[in-house]
Amino acid sequence: MNELFSLAANPAAWAALVTLVVMEVVLGVDNLIFISILSNKLPPEKRAKVRRLGIGLALVMRLVLLSTIAWIVGLTQPLFTAFGHAFSWRDLILIAGGLFLLWKATKEIHHTVDPVPSDDLLDKEGHGKKAPVIANVGSAIVQIVLLDLVFSIDSILTAVGMTDHLPIMVIAVLVAVGVMMLAADPLANFIAKNPTVVMLALGFLLMIGATLIADGFGFHVEKGYIYAAMAFSALVEGLNMLSRRKRVKASNK
Numbered sequence: 001m002n003e004l005f006s007l008a009a010n011p012a013a014w015a016a017l018v019t020l021v022v023m024e025v026v027l028g029v030d031n032l033i034f035i036s037i038l039s040n041k042l043p044p045e046k047r048a049k050v051r052r053l054g055i056g057l058a059l060v061m062r063l064v065l066l067s068t069i070a071w072i073v074g075l076t077q078p079l080f081t082a083f084g085h086a087f088s089w090r091d092l093i094l095i096a097g098g099l100f101l102l103w104k105a106t107k108e109i110h111h112t113v114d115p116v117p118s119d120d121l122l123d124k125e126g127h128g129k130k131a132p133v134i135a136n137v138g139s140a141i142v143q144i145v146l147l148d149l150v151f152s153i154d155s156i157l158t159a160v161g162m163t164d165h166l167p168i169m170v171i172a173v174l175v176a177v178g179v180m181m182l183a184a185d186p187l188a189n190f191i192a193k194n195p196t197v198v199m200l201a202l203g204f205l206l207m208i209g210a211t212l213i214a215d216g217f218g219f220h221v222e223k224g225y226i227y228a229a230m231a232f233s234a235l236v237e238g239l240n241m242l243s244r245r246k247r248v249k250a251s252n253k
Helices: 002-008 011-039 044-066 069-074 089-113 137-162 166-193 195-216 223-252
Strands: 078-082 085-088
Touching: 011 044, 011 089, 011 137, 011 166, 011 195, 011 223, 044 069, 044 137, 044 166, 069 137, 085 089, 089 137, 089 195, 137 166, 166 195, 195 223
Parallel strands: none
Antiparallel strands: 078 085
16 A cells, blocks of 8 residues: 555656556557457347457456566567577467467458358348358457457566556556447447448558567567557548548538
């Protein structure tokens, strides 16, 4: 308790908290985009529940990892050397997560752009029908948990590198996950209603996956550049959406 009071009276601790909250919120965007895209493929009545469950699992995973900081830090210790790079458990987890993201995003892009219905998407008369949503909620939860683990480890290692105070890390994680919980439904609904945004979000996942793999192989890419590119792309797409809406309004007059 004395430690909490001393931190509350320390301006440097408040600055570290604000900085870490911002970083955790930004890092949570990756996790939230994936959860939004995956949950939108579920039946409508199950989407919000799965999103809340996925974000709740992300919170639990982050808090559990914070309670084992010594083990988390140990994940950065080299296991073996290959291609001139010393690989650690963290590197292997990032590479596996990146490969999974690349596979998942590529699969979703293929389903989005392929206009030819496959045999299992034909009705009895041979006509195309709407692609089925994911019926197995358990499959969606497993995929969300796998990515939660990757993003949680990355998030906690970032927090450990920015401050030594566990209470600051816990508060930052709670605030960041709270923001994710509030933004989950609006973001998912926005993505679902705008097909071009879906493609943009899948492109973000491809870029994030490639970045995770590069980081795992020792080629660190500053996340500021990645999120700046994402923000710029989102701004351009926003302008395109505004332009399309104005053209539709003009044509209806």
